[in-house]
Amino acid sequence: MTTEDLLGKLLQVVMGLAVFAAVVGLLIFFIDKAPKRGRDYWQLAGFLAPALIFVTIGLIYPAIRTSLLAFQDSSGDWTLDNFIWTFTQPTAIRTLINTVIWVLFVPTISTIIGLAYAVFIDKSRGEKYYKVILFMPIAISFVGAGIIWRFVYEYKSPGRDQIGLLNGIVVAFGGEPVQWLQTDPLNTFLLIIVMIWIQTGFAMVLLSAAIKGVPTEQLEAAELDGTNAWQRFINVTVPGIRGSLVVVLTTISIATLKVFDIVRTMTAGNFNTSVIANEMYTQAFRASEVGRGSALALILFLLVLPIVVYNVNVLRKQREIR
């Protein structure tokens, strides 16, 4: 990077800030100096217009356009070929199956580990530090996590010293090193581990807070009745945190359906590890198959939709109860 490059970048940021400040300044000026007639509407427009224009250009119009593109071929004629491709081509079918595997395993395992951990460390000494450890991966980018785990899965040919931890362990126990990320179908599960590593902290923090909300009277009463810890957990704690469990499961499911960076960084979807979000990128932006990419985007949207609706309903009910 030369000094000139740096200057150019600084100048861009300064200009960006200046233009933005000018736009906001002008808006506020006109909001306050709006004509008397219909003043309220002018003011309303001043406050709302920027956001509405942005979401219209950036989300509403593109979403409609993508939905249409999914039903068009490259010359713009209407067709179902993109969907036929998605549901008949072996690689595309594999992508769909992988996505299902992801969404079955990541939310459940993350939630189970997160819940167990939250219960185990509850009220223990150093609870705060335990939480920080599990929660920290959330701060790390998926790309960073991808590199961390690629290093764990690194393979060196037999006879050489292994530098990847997993192969190091395998060799220490007398096994042959494995090319983890190239081994189908194991590789998909190894990528899933990365996502679990990231999401468990999220589950743990939410569930830990929920556990602390379970009335102690109920736990004490159950204890007086002579129940053991496991019975108390299943019969008192779990029903008490059901709402939070649903929120955690659905939220992680949505994040998992959209997983892109991990697959992109670790295998780029090769060796049969692709998922919908990654395949969408590959088709639309690498293979210039805009129709197929749009079809995949639409499928992703349709998969996410019911989970979100369910999630919203649960949250609304929770609020009503309270």
Next chain:
Amino acid sequence: MSIAPADLPVGKDVGSLEQAEQAEYGGTKTARVKKRLTSRTATIVSLIIAVVWTIPTFGLLISSFRPGELVRTTGWWTIFENPGFTLENYGDVLLSTSQSSPQLGAYIVNSIAIALLGTLIPLVFATMAAYAFAWIKFKGATTLFVLVFALQIIPLQMALVPLLQIFSTWLRPMQAWLHDVVPIIPEQNYAPVWLAHAMFGLPLAIFLLHNFIAEIPGDIIEAARVDGATHGQIFFRIVLPLATPAIASFAIFQFIWVWNDLLVALIFSGGTQDVAPLTQRLAEMVGSRGQEWERLTAGAFISMIIPLAVFFGLQRYFVRGLLAGATKG
């Protein structure tokens, strides 16, 4: 983007990892059972989980400080048998100007530049919109708000292709013109990435800030109106100061989100060192030089410094913001 644990206590003083969410789940702080329900097994299991969770990052950190030759030929866990400590990897990826070095300096500048305006623009526009939804009465307010709220369910993937087309039709000529007028600004500049992040960040931001701003006591706003304050004055003098905690939470969430983003960068940055952020460079390095582990480990750690610093420094805002936006994207 999609909806998250929706009614987070953004801004309420619940902070810190231990307490986050407690308000949400009605944490009546009654006397808790003093007796430890956890047994020794539980302690051991949680210790094991904690160790397993830390080791991968720990190995990366150790390796980034080992000489390249050792990183590539010996496991990091053998550091005591193959000792070696160096800062060379960091110097190499950051400062070296040789062609073979990844030259991360330029990309760090890009990441900062992108995250700065990629946070500021949606934040300001969302606060204004949230104020309008909360305190300016108009017909159809609820419908419009629900519509904006619903936009969160649109995955980014739905927006990428058309938005890229819009940018290349309308924004590209402006970028070219700017390059002609000010030659040191490259033709490929930050504008598309800023705008894309702003657009994608708005629905969640409006929703979260609205929840908070709507809770400001109506008496205060009414009193100001009676005194003849305009909406502009109310916004700046009353709403902004009172909403600061919520704004800070969202700002941190959006900043980290933009900093860690790969997808938006891949589509809208063009991939050169004029615009591409650190994440994009790292992802590219994994593909093209996946064996240079001394560089990858150092580079990855550099990219984590800012999020981790925010995580440890501003934990209460960070947790709140992150939980609120968990499913964005």
